[in-house]
Amino acid sequence: MSAEAQIDSNIHRPVRRLWIKRKLVTGLYETDWQRVDTVDGEDQVIEWGTVTHEIDADPSTEQSTFDISGVTIKIRNDKGLWNNEKSSTSLFFPDDVYLTRKFTRIKIEAGYIDTDGEEQGVCTVFEGLIESVSVSEDRAAIINTMSYLYVLKNYPISDRAYTATTADVSAIISDLFGLSKVSNFIYLATNTPALDGEIADKTTLEGDYWQVIQRLAFLSNSVPVLVGEIIGSEANGQSFKFVSRAPIGASKRTFYGSGTSAPDIYSIDSYDDEGAKRVVLRWNDDTSSLFAQSSNDSLKEKYLNKTSEVDVSDLSNADRQPLLNALLSYWEYPRESLTFSCKTMLNNINVMDLINISIPGVYPDDCDRWGFGVWGEVVGSAARAGLIIDVETQFLVTSVSLDVDNWKTTIKCERV
Amino acid sequence: MPAPTFSFFTKNRINSGSTFVLTSAPAISTSALFDRKRSPKLASVGSNDATNEVWQITFTGDVVKTISAILMDNHNIKSGNVKYWNGSTYVNFSTPITLSGNAAETSFFSFTQVSTSRLQFTFSTTMVVNAQKYVGEITAFDLIGTPSRAPSSFVITQKERSVIHETANGGNVYVFFGKKSKIKLTFSDASYSDIDLFLSLKELGDVFFIYPSGGLYEGVDIGLRLKDIYQVNYVNDFSPNLKANVLEVNQSLAMELQET
Numbered sequence: 001m002s003a004e005a006q007i008d009s010n011i012h013r014p015v016r017r018l019w020i021k022r023k024l025v026t027g028l029y030e031t032d033w034q035r036v037d038t039v040d041g042e043d044q045v046i047e048w049g050t051v052t053h054e055i056d057a058d059p060s061t062e063q064s065t066f067d068i069s070g071v072t073i074k075i076r077n078d079k080g081l082w083n084n085e086k087s088s089t090s091l092f093f094p095d096d097v098y099l100t101r102k103f104t105r106i107k108i109e110a111g112y113i114d115t116d117g118e119e120q121g122v123c124t125v126f127e128g129l130i131e132s133v134s135v136s137e138d139r140a141a142i143i144n145t146m147s148y149l150y151v152l153k154n155y156p157i158s159d160r161a162y163t164a165t166t167a168d169v170s171a172i173i174s175d176l177f178g179l180s181k182v183s184n185f186i187y188l189a190t191n192t193p194a195l196d197g198e199i200a201d202k203t204t205l206e207g208d209y210w211q212v213i214q215r216l217a218f219l220s221n222s223v224p225v226l227v228g229e230i231i232g233s234e235a236n237g238q239s240f241k242f243v244s245r246a247p248i249g250a251s252k253r254t255f256y257g258s259g260t261s262a263p264d265i266y267s268i269d270s271y272d273d274e275g276a277k278r279v280v281l282r283w284n285d286d287t288s289s290l291f292a293q294s295s296n297d298s299l300k301e302k303y304l305n306k307t308s309e310v311d312v313s314d315l316s317n318a319d320r321q322p323l324l325n326a327l328l329s330y331w332e333y334p335r336e337s338l339t340f341s342c343k344t345m346l347n348n349i350n351v352m353d354l355i356n357i358s359i360p361g362v363y364p365d366d367c368d369r370w371g372f373g374v375w376g377e378v379v380g381s382a383a384r385a386g387l388i389i390d391v392e393t394q395f396l397v398t399s400v401s402l403d404v405d406n407w408k409t410t411i412k413c414e415r416v
Numbered sequence: 417m418p419a420p421t422f423s424f425f426t427k428n429r430i431n432s433g434s435t436f437v438l439t440s441a442p443a444i445s446t447s448a449l450f451d452r453k454r455s456p457k458l459a460s461v462g463s464n465d466a467t468n469e470v471w472q473i474t475f476t477g478d479v480v481k482t483i484s485a486i487l488m489d490n491h492n493i494k495s496g497n498v499k500y501w502n503g504s505t506y507v508n509f510s511t512p513i514t515l516s517g518n519a520a521e522t523s524f525f526s527f528t529q530v531s532t533s534r535l536q537f538t539f540s541t542t543m544v545v546n547a548q549k550y551v552g553e554i555t556a557f558d559l560i561g562t563p564s565r566a567p568s569s570f571v572i573t574q575k576e577r578s579v580i581h582e583t584a585n586g587g588n589v590y591v592f593f594g595k596k597s598k599i600k601l602t603f604s605d606a607s608y609s610d611i612d613l614f615l616s617l618k619e620l621g622d623v624f625f626i627y628p629s630g631g632l633y634e635g636v637d638i639g640l641r642l643k644d645i646y647q648v649n650y651v652n653d654f655s656p657n658l659k660a661n662v663l664e665v666n667q668s669l670a671m672e673l674q675e676t
Contacts, residue, residue, distance in 0.1 A: 010583075012591045032444065040431040041452030041647050042623065042676040043596075117455055258584035265584045343581065343589045362585070406579050407591040 003121025006112035007264070007344050013113040014345070014407050015122055018045055018073065020130075021105040022091070022098045029105060036091065039081065046140060047074035047405055048108065051126040053351050054399035054412070055223050055245075065214060066224050066351075068147040071108065071126050071404075075141050082133050082141035104130040106145055110345060110404060121346050125402050127238050148185045148238055149226060152210035155181070162202035166316060169220040170196045173242050176209055186226065187239045193220035194244030195326055197319035204314055217242065219315055221326040227350050245330060247354030247396050247416060254391060255342055255411075259360035266341045268359075269410065271387055275334040280308045283324045283331075287313040292324035294332045303334075337414040338395065345407050351397050355413060358391035420640050421630030422566055422601070424613070425557040427623050427647065429483055430535075433476030439469045449554045452647055452676075454490040459550035465541040468496075469549045473556075474534045482558045484529040486513065487631065489522045489643050490552025494541045498525070501534035519543060522642040524631030529558060555645070560624060561613040567671075569602035570628065572639040575674070596675040597646050599626065599639075604668045611656050611667055618654040623647050623676050648673035 006012065018037035021029045037045045049071040056065060075082060080089030085098050092098040106129065111122030128147040135141045160175070167175075170191050177188035197220055199205070205212045217224045225241045241248075257265040281294040286309045294300060310327075312320045338357065349355065395413035402409055428450050436446045440461045448456040460469040475481055486498060498513035499506040510528035535556060539549040576595040580588050603610060617624060627645045629635055634642050652672035 010587065010589045012589060014591060014593055016593075035447060038451055040428065040450055256584075260585070263584040263587070264589075266581050266589075267584065343583075359584075406581075407593075408579075408581060 001114040001116070001120060003112055003346060003348070006114055006120050007346070008262075010262075012343070012345070012407060015109070015111040015113055015119055016045070016048060016404060017109040017122075018048075018075075019107050019109065020091070023100070023103055023105075025096060025099055027099075033105075033107070034091070036075075036081075042076075044076045044081075045073065046076060047072075049073050049405065050401060050403045051108070052399065052401040053225075053227070054401075055225065055351050056398050066217075066226070068128075068149060068226055070128060070131065070144060070146040073106075073108075073143040073145070075143060076139065077135050077141040078139040082135055082143070084133075101130055101133045106130050106143070108404060110402070112346075121348065123346060123348075124238075125346070125404065147226065149210055151182060151185045152176075152213065153208050155209050157205050157207060157209060157212045162205065164201050164203045166198050166200055167202050168196050168198055169193045169216045169222075170242075172199065172202065172205075172216060173213065176213065177240065182209070185238070188242075189227075189239035190241040190243055192243055193217075193222040194246075195220045195222075195319065195323055197323060198316040199314055200316045201314075213242075215314070218310075219312065219323060221245070221323060221330070223352065225350075225352055241352070243352065245352075245396075247394070248352050250354065251356050251394060252349055252353045253344065254356040254358055255340070255344075257340070257357065257359035257387075257389070259362045259388075260358055264343045265357075265359070266343065266408065268387060269339040269341060270337075271339075272337045273387075275336045275414065276303060278331065279303045279306055279334050280328070280331040281305050282307040283327045284309050285312045285320060285324060287311055288320070290320055290324060292321070292328040294328060296332065299332055335414045335416075337398075337412065338389075339399075339410065339412045341408055341410045344409050345402065345404075349397060349400055349409070349411065351400055353397045354416065355395050355397055355411075356391060357389045357393060357395055357413075359387055359389040360391075361386075361388040417634070418630070418632040420566065420628050420633040420635065421562045422570075423562040423627050423630045424560040424617060425485065425555075425625040425627060426560055427557065427625065429475050429481045429556045429558075430473055430554055431476065435474045437470075437472040437474075439463070439467075439471070441469065441471065449551060452553070454552040454643070457490060457550040457552040459548045460539070461548065463549055464546040469539040471537040471539075472534060473537070473554075475532075478533045480531045480533045482529050482531050483556045484559045485524065485526040485557060485631065486535075487522070487524050487553070487555040487557075487627075487645065488551055489555075489645075490550075491521055491523070492543045492547060492550055493523075493539045494518050494543045496537065496539040496541075498538075499536045500530055500532040501536070502530075502532065506534075506536045520642075524642065526559070526631060555625070557625060560617065560620075562630065563603060563610045563613060564607045565603070565605050565610070567601040568604040569600070570639065571600040573598045573600075597639075597648075598675070599646060599648065599673040601671040601673070602668070603671070605666050606656070606669050607666055611669065614656070614669055614671060615654060618650050620650075623649055626673055646673065646675050648675050 019033040051071045052069040081091045083090040085092035085095040107124050107127040110125045112120045114120050128145045131144045131146045173191050213224050223245050256263045284291045394416045397413045399412035430450050441458050445458050448458045463469050496515045513525045574595040575598045577593040579591040651674045656667040656669045
C-alpha cells in the first residue's frame with residue numbers, strides 16, 4: 001500500500017527515527033548517520049517535538065518571510081549517552097575524535113508501516129543542528145535543535161567582499177548557495193524569482209546571508225523556502241527554493257472536513273473568511289516618488305486605501321516600478337485563510353503547495369431537521385454549519401506544523 | 417517435549433559497537449540484527465546457494481565476552497554453521513552449531529560457555545532455493561540462570577502507546593506507535609538459589625533477557641513460543657516472602673518485568 005493509502009486509512013502505524021552525524025575534531029562530519037532513537041534494542045526518545053515551516057513568519061510585515069522552527073527532543077540519558085564528550089559513556093566520547101555535541105547534525109525521519117509490515121513514505125521531516133543539550137537528574141536529556149537557517153545566519157555578507165557592481169537577484173542567490181559552507185547543509189533546488197531584478201550596487205547589501213536572502217526575496221517579490229525533504233543526496237541536507245509566491249505544481253491533496261464521508265480534517269482551528277488584514281492598496285517607495293496604487297474603486301472603498309511604505313532603492317531604476325506593481329497586484333486582494341489540523345503526517349505537504357479543501361458542512365442533527373418543511377423533502381443549505389468550502393476551492397499552504405509526538409499536522413493556508 | 421524453563425540471559429553481546437565483515441550484506445543495515453525487531457532483516461545481496469554468505473562479527477572493542485547461547489530469529493537459512501574465535505582461528509562450540517535441512521525460522525543453540533570476542537556465521541543455502549540469505553535478529557548471550565521451578569503464574573500484557581484523534585465528523589483515527597510487553601511472574605515456591613538469582617537480576621544494573629520457552633520448549637501460546645524473548649528491566653520491588661508457615665522451606669516472590 002502506498003503512503004497516500006496509509007494516510008487515507010483510519011489506522012496509522014508510524015515510523016519515527018532519530019539520526020545524528022557527529023562533528024569530528026577535523027571539523028568535518030562523520031561519514032554515516034548514526035541512529036539514536038533506539039540503541040541496542042532499547043527505545044530512547046521520550047518526546048519527539050514539533051517542527052514548523054512557515055512563510056509569513058513575521059506578522060509585522062506585509063511581505064513574505066520564512067522561518068523554520070527548531071525541534072526540542074526529550075531523550076533518555078540513563079546511560080549517559082548524551083553527556084558531554086569528556087564522559088566515557090557519551091556518544092561523543094572520546095574528545096580527541098569528536099568535537100562536541102553542539103552543531104551535531106540531527107534529523108527526524110517519519111513514515112508509515114502498511115498492512116504488509118512494509119515501510120511507506122519514510123522521509124526526513126526535520127534536519128538541522130544541535131544547539132544545546134541539557135542533562136538532568138531525572139536521567140533524561142533535552143536536545144534543543146536549530147534549523148539549517150542557522151548556517152545562513154552565521155555568515156555576514158561582508159565576507160563575500162562584493163565590489164560596487166550590479167547583479168541580478170538570482171545571481172546573488174546562486175553565489176551564496178554555491179559556497180561549500182552553505183551547500184554542505186542546504187541544496188539550492190529552485191532559483192526562479194518572480195521578478196529577477198537587478199541589484200544596482202552589491203555593496204549596499206547588509207547583514208548576514210539570511211537577512212540578505214530575505215531582502216532579495218522582497219526585492220524580487222519572491223519567497224525563500226527551506227523544505228525538509230530527502231533530495232537524493234545524503235551530503236546535501238535540505239533543499240532550498242527561491243520562488244514566486246504562487247503555488248508550485250498541481251494540487252497535492254484534497255482535505256475533507258465535516259459533512260464528507262471520510263474526513264481527514266480533525267478540526268478547524270481558525271478561519272478568516274475575508275482576509276482583509278493584509279490588504280495593501282498603495283505601495284510607496286519612500287526613497288523616491290514612485291508608487292503603485294489600486295484602481296479598484298470597490299477595494300478602495302472597502303479598505304480605505306491602505307498604504308505601505310517600502311524601500312526599493314537597492315534595485316536598479318528600471319526594476320523599481322515593476323516591483324511595486326507586482327506587490328500591488330498580489331496584496332490588493334483580500335484572501336481568506338484557514339488553519340486546520342489533519343491526519344497527514346508526512347512532508348508530502350509543504351509550504352507553497354497547492355491544496356483543495358472540501359467542507360460541505362453538516363446538519364446540526366436529525367432532530368433539528370424536523371420543521372424544515374415536510375419530512376422527506378430536500379433540506380436547504382441553511383441548515384448546515386456556517387463554514388462551508390466547496391471542493392473546487394484551492395488554497396496556498398503558508399504553514400505546516402508537524403507534531404511528531406501526537407502524529408498530527410496543522411496546516412495554515414490562504415485562498416489562491 | 418521439554419518444559420519451558422523461564423531462563424534469564426545477559427544482554428546481547430552483538431550491539432551498536434560491534435564491527436561487521438560481510439560477504440555481500442550491506443554494512444549500513446547491520447543494526448537490524450540487534451534492534452529487537454524481527455523485521456527489518458539483514459540480507460545478502462546477489463547471493464545464491466552456490467555462494468556462502470559469511471558474516472564475521474567482532475564485539476565492541478574486540479573485547480572478550482562470555483557466551484553460552486545464540487538465537488537466530490526470523491531467518492531463512494537452510495544450511496550453515498556458526499563458529500567462535502579462540503584467539504587465533506574460528507572453531508566449533510562444544511556442541512557444534514550446524515544447520516542442515518533446516519526449515520525453522522527461529523533457531524536456538526546452547527553450548528558450554530566460551531570466552532570470545534568474535535563470531536563467524538556461514539550461511540550456505542536457503543529454505544527457498546537461491547533466495548537471498550536473511551536474518552532478522554541474532555542474539556549472542558550468556559545464561560544468567562534458570563529458576564529451579566517454573567513460576568506458578570505467568571501473565572503477559574501488551575502495553576501500548578497510541579493516540580486517538582477525533583475527525584470532523586466524530587469518527588476517529590487510531591495512531592498506534594507500538595507496544596511493549598509487561599510480564600508478571602509469581603514464583604510461589606522459589607528456592608534460596610532462585611531468590612539469589614532474582615536478586616542478582618535486580619542488582620545487575622543492566623537490561624537482561626527473559627526467555628520463557630528457554631529455547632527448547634516450542635509452545636503455541638504467546639510468550640511461550642520459540643521466538644518470544646524479551647529484553648527487560650526488573651521494575652518492581654524485590655520482596656521475597658516467607659511462605660505462610662515459616663517452618664516450610666522456600667519463599668514466594670512476585671516479579672514484574674517490562675520490555676525496554
